[in-house]
Amino acid sequence: MSAPLLLPFTRPSIDEETIASVAEVLRSGWITSGPKVLAFEAALSEICGGRPVRAFNSGTATLEVALRLAGVGAGDEVITTPLTWVATANVILEVGATPVLVDIDPITRNIDLARIEGAITPRTKALIPVDLAGLPVDRDRLYALAKRHHLRVVEDAAQSFGASWNGQAIGSSGDFVSFSFHANKNLTTCEGGALVLPADVDPGLCERYRLQGFRRFADGGMDVDVLGGKFNLTDVAAAVGLGQLRHLHEFTERRRALARRYFAILDPALNLELPAQDFTNCNWHMFQPLLPAGTDRGAFIAAMRDQGIGVGVHYPALHLFTLYRGLGFTAGQFPHAESVGARTVTLPLFPAMNDADVDRVATALTRVLKP
Known part of the structure; x- marks a missing residue:
């Protein structure tokens, strides 16, 4: 008897219209970051209440850049959960800070907000809550806590795109909000992510961190003023994301x-x-x-x-x-x-x-x- 056909734990749904749009991008000759990325960012911004959104090549990159934009670095501590994909803690190490872990609430399986205050020290600079399996952390309690202790928040919403809190889409409020569009996520760009920016952050600085710290001037001059990475999303990936957003x-x-x-x-x-x-x-x-x-x-x-x-x-x-x-x-x-x-x-x-x-x-x- 032959083995039964495997039902995988996840599989992306990509329609023929999206496949055709990818082919159109490939034929256009502009396959790296271009007009499709701009259109994808605009569509994401609309979902996120008009807030600035910048697309990246992974959700991990968005977390790292968010920490850099928040001024987190050597000597700082960042509190997060031990029950998450390791990228959440790895990015804290990447910026030279120290990860401080707080146990989870066994019911929600998200970080136990009641335990966070006991982990805060004078070195604590930020919180990275994670919406495990797409269940949002209580945003009201989270931001009340952050405000009391003057902490930045980088929401690891890698798994919660399309979720909401009190009727508002995740990403439409709060501080930094990081999404992942990996192949196993609810919306995919094959690989990719996006960062929603708070009002006190210059989107241009985010863009420089995304692409080698590079900036170009109207007279043709150029400069590099921050240590950036190579984190830009391609138009091919953005075309997939635009097709996914329709569904x-x-x-x-x-x-x-x-x-x-x-x-x-x-x-x-x-x-x-x-x-x-x-x-x-x-x-x-x-x-x-x-x-x-x-x-x-x-x-x-x-x-x-x-x-x-x-x-x-x-x-x-x-x-x-x-x-x-x-x-x-x-x-x-x-x-x-x-x-x-x-x-x-x-x-x-x-x-x-x-x-x-x-x-x-x-x-x-x-x-x-x-x-």
């Missing part, structure tokens, strides 16, 4: 419908710990139950694959990685993040899935987990 609302609604079906049909006897049910703010970037304590996750993933179901892990607690152990972090420091990181699995959820696909995942879970 953003339907993508989000379909993800929510699929998540609702998971909640409705998963067997409680499996003893999975399900994520918080938020169908108002969350964009359902991922659907992540926690396995019962003591389950061999590697064996579970292999068994699900044998059933034709792709499963991901997002994310192990980052302070347990070798790099961060070398910085002095140890097991046991952040027990909630460690528990979730050790038991989390990412089940298939993407707009092209149908209800029968969710049913197939549920059936496979029962076969694999039920005694």
